[in-house]
Amino acid sequence: MPKQITPLKKQVVSVRLSDEAHQLLRLLAEASGVSSGVQMELMIRKEAKREGISLPDTESQAKK
Numbered sequence: 001m002p003k004q005i006t007p008l009k010k011q012v013v014s015v016r017l018s019d020e021a022h023q024l025l026r027l028l029a030e031a032s033g034v035s036s037g038v039q040m041e042l043m044i045r046k047e048a049k050r051e052g053i054s055l056p057d058t059e060s061q062a063k064k
Contacts, residue, residue, distance in 0.1 A: 015040075025039060025040065028043075
């Protein structure tokens with residue numbers, strides 16, 4: 001039986017990027033076939049995992 005995934009609450013966030021970073025983000029997103037917002041979220045999650053950083057709620061839900 002597939003595991004049910006609870007949709008995450010989304011927040012509108014504004015960030016300033018250099019021209020180069022913005023272009024790279026756009027290219028990464030295009031290469032992955034996702035929006036730049038999704039690409040940014042994936043990169044944040046990947047880096048947090050690499051650094052061993054997690055939120056308490058994330059850990060407790062993963063154990064369910």
